[in-house]
Amino acid sequence: MSKPEIVKPESTKPKEQFVQSVFESIAPKYDMMNDxxxxxxxKTWRKxxxxKMNVQQGDSALDVCCGTCDWTISIAEASKTGSVYGLDFSPNMLSVGQTKIxxxxxQDNITLKQGNAMDLPFEDNTFDYATIGFGLRNVPDLEKTLREMQRVVKPGGMVVxxxxxxxxxxxxxGIYYFYFQNLLPLMGRVVAKSYEQYKWLPDSLIAFPGREELAGIFRNIGLQQVQAYPLTGGIAALHIGIKEKQHV
Structure with a gap:
């Protein structure tokens, strides 16, 4: 099975140290806390x-901000023989993910790599899919991240x-925001002994665009056939865009 060539980024940009420290510290209990x-x-949202992705056997994918690799593994299971890469900036999260893989x-289908979502170390037009799950709100520049995802997918490929x-x-x-801003950090303190880290997670949503606004960003960077699905009353959302095919 051939694997995409990894290219070294032209420059190494400084990472957002606090965000990285959050995920480094909560990695061992990340899956439990997610549940x-x-x-x-x-799990229902990912299913x-x-x-909607309809991954076919042999399809290739890059899972950006892959964390502990639940979605990375789901893609590999659907692709069966395709090459799947997972990229994250947290070594501890990747370590948990590698254990699952x-x-x-x-391990023959999935390759994990530590890297920067805003400067993906892959050639243009490499993957059939580029995905990001619960990571876009954590990057300093979400538009740059989406443009990088668009760059590395093949023409006709999908950004998810x-x-x-x-x-x-x-x-x-009102109920949702009360839970997210008050009860969630408290549960983080009690269960994961990580109040400050779980206090930061709801804060990261405040400046994040809403569903229609994010769909507009997808369109503005040139993605086609953009679809936005609200999930569980709008608690979460799925956005899909297709990279424009090259005209001969």
Whole structure:
């Protein structure tokens, strides 16, 4: 099975140290906390996303901000024989992910790499899919990240973002924000002994664009056939865009 060529970025940009420290510290309990805090809904959202992606055998993919690699492995399971890369800036998260990959026997199909989502170390037009799950709100420049994802997918390839979003209707909106801003950090303190880290996670959503605004960014960078799906009352959203095919 051939693997995409990894190219060294032209420059190494400084990483956002605080964000990295958050994920380095919560990596061992990240999966448990995800299940607890989302009431396991993140698994349902990812299943829906995989249905919309319709990955075929042999398809290649790059999972950006792959974390502990649940989505990376799901893509490999669908592709079966394709080359799948996972990229994250947190060595501790990647270590947890590599353990899962080895456990499930995907080490020949999945390659993990530490790197910067805003400066992807891959050639243009390399992958059939570029995905990012619950990571876009954590990058310093989300548009640059999406442009990089668009760059590395093949013409006709798919850019996919699964991310937390902002409910728009009351009273659900008020209940959601109370939970996210008050109860979530408290649960982080009790279960993961990480109050400050889980206090930062809801803060990261404040400046993040809503569902329609993010769909507009997809269109503005040139992605085609953009689709935006609200999930569970708008708690999360799935965005899909297609890279324009080259005209001969």
């Amino acid at each position: 607890l805090l989302s009431f396991r809904m993140h 829906f996303t995989m249905q 080895d456990r499930d026997g995907w 973002c699964l991310e937390l979003s902002k409910p728009t209707w009351q009273p659900f909106k």
